[in-house]
Amino acid sequence: MSDVYEKLEALLRSLGLKRTELRIYRLLLEKSEPMRITEIQRELGISERSVREHVLSLYRKGILRRRLIEQGWLGYVYTAVTPSEVLEHIKENLVKRINELEKELKSSSGQRN
Numbered sequence: 001m002s003d004v005y006e007k008l009e010a011l012l013r014s015l016g017l018k019r020t021e022l023r024i025y026r027l028l029l030e031k032s033e034p035m036r037i038t039e040i041q042r043e044l045g046i047s048e049r050s051v052r053e054h055v056l057s058l059y060r061k062g063i064l065r066r067r068l069i070e071q072g073w074l075g076y077v078y079t080a081v082t083p084s085e086v087l088e089h090i091k092e093n094l095v096k097r098i099n100e101l102e103k104e105l106k107s108s109s110g111q112r113n
Contacts, residue, residue, distance in 0.1 A: 021054045034077030062089045
């Protein structure tokens with residue numbers, strides 16, 4: 001199974017994910033339990049600010065999920081989206097972009113005629 005993760009990471013890297021983002025994603029996949037920013041920071045030994053930045057980027061890209069919790073404090077916990085869901089998300093985005101580009105190409109070639 002680690003071969004599959006390596007291939008997924010190579011794909012994600014080719015799509016512009018940073019090394020630290022990949023480390024965070026892999027950690028959350030391995031833990032399979034929701035984690036707070038500070039827990040991720042302690043596990044990986046990187047700054048809290050950096051973790052926040054990368055986690056937000058991963059969340060916006062649909063690679064992480066977050067859930068609001070209230071346990072004496074209010075905040076988010078994060079979990080990794082499964083590799084198959086990540087692949088599906090990538091496929092959907094690529095198909096959408098291709099369709100949009102095809103539409104633009106057709107309309108611009110139609111204007112030349």
